[in-house]
Amino acid sequence: MTNSLCHTLRLLLFTLALSFFGLDMDRSIVSSSGDRSQTTFPDALALKDINHPIKKPIIGCGTICVKQDDPCDFLRVLYESLIAGGIAGLVVEAALYPIDTIKTRVQVARDGGKIIWKGLYSGLGGNLAGVLPASALFFGVYEPTKQKLLEVLPEKFSAVAHLAAGALGGAVSSIVRVPTEVVKQRMQTGQFASAPDAVRLIIAKEGFGGMYAGFGSFLLRDLPFDALQFCVYEQLRIGYKLAARRDLNDPENAMLGAFAGAVTGVLTTPLDVIKTRLMVQGAGNQYKGVSDCIKTILREEGSSALWKGMGPRVLWIGIGGSIFFGVLEKAKQVLSERSQRVHKA
Template sequence: MSVQKDQDKFFLSISQGEKKPFDFLRVLYDGCIAGGAAGVVVETALYPIDTIKTRLQVARDGGKIVLKGLYSGLAGNIVGVLPASAIFIGVYEPTKQQLLKSLPENLSAVAHFAAGAIGGIASSVVRVPTEVVKQRMQIGQFKSAPDAVRLIVANEGFKGLFAGYGSFLLRDLPFDAIELCIYEQLRIGYKLAAKRDPNDPENAMLGAVAGAVTGAVTTPLDVVKTRLMVQGSQNHYKGISDCVRTIVKEEGSHALFKGIGPRVLWIGIGGSIFFCVLEKTKKILAQKRHSKAETQN
């Protein structure tokens, strides 16, 4: 009975914020700051691995993987990653809290999954053009982000910046939803077992597990997204289903898992860094707010 009471108390604190009134603007602000910081740190630290993954996925059989210019396009990409990550977590956090209040306590996973998908949709307007420019630069099509944007629009129209948008959503919506859901559920389980909040190394460990598992499961979706985004005006693939059929026919079904090694490594380490920085930043913001409130009183 005591264990059940502890569980009830825990889920009550999660779903109702320990009876504190819900401050939408504060949660939105904290989410944007924490998300932006986490996104930039991860992107800067792991960009070379992402570049290798992209080049592996684009290479046809026998193609040579170039290891030069692994940071190509980083500066321009961060310009997009910062607002995209800020929007993603900025939308995710208040959406998650509202859903946790509205749904039964035993459906917390549904709240996390849905909030992750909604955050992904909101940030996709920034993330897709950023991803298109980044991947074109990673494979050497353009030398700078401004040139990439200018030439893509000139040659393919504005819609060229949203090349592969459908496949991006097909990959990133389930990815965002699954990763956030796994991470949040792992934290819930850990907090119940340890009877305390995870510390920074533990948040990093939980984030790594969530990222690695999600990265492996969604690799085929990532391969399709990459092929559609980098094909430009060549139109080698006519859409998502045609891309899958063509890859399997010409290269075999194993080609759908190209780059799975660096992808799992990248996203596993990325998840570790992202969620550790995210939780740490949220904690710092909360501490600063508490100190300011005490000073005013």
């Protein structure tokens, strides 16, 4: 067990080195049989020289292939991304919701304020109802966008493709994610007893715009978060495959997901605090916007308040990243294999 862990850590270090120094990768996708008329599933590596001592073992790892000129390819990728993303989002939210509740309550509490430990599952049902379409929408945009950008951009700019696809997916899915987050966090802080009551009373008191309270701060947090998390994860997967000379297994996908989530969670904690404060303030409008929120927090609570909830947030996103990406890759693999069997039949 110890030797296996040490080997995994060595591979991760080598992966970071590969990601840092860059690796020349071809945009043309090669199938497991070496037929360049076919393309692998979106995550597959695009490699120029299949006889390279490191690259060759990666080809033939059982990746799933579809015809590049198939007009239904985009719809297949879209469908599989919607299903896999929705499943992964549901699993993470259901498993780790109490940690998210604690994080929210810590961020909202003022100095000396007590953290309520009861009702840690408050708002879970309504949140799951919003997470499923939001996650599906994110990946329905992310995967096809990533695929197209990897085809048109020079191979050395693969990180740009992942950054751009993550940001675009986050922007589009925010249409669903923001009202879901508003209702969830207000229930987590004890303002409402049920999701239907929350929606009804928010609209009655604040208008329909109340459902999008903190929309700007949400984008300020989530666009860099989504872009960085998925870029770090995708780049680590590419480097890890080359370092390991094989495809990744489920625990390795989970490990890279945890690492990407934890790092990104730390970097975006101040943005998350601002977003939370703006979303839960309600009709009182204690803060007039992002800049006023920052100034008020710094003036009344000090700079340390911007890092409130970092512990549970990093724990939540780190564990969540391991579960999310592990489930995501497994779901994509199962769906892709099923698609291949149907295509052959």
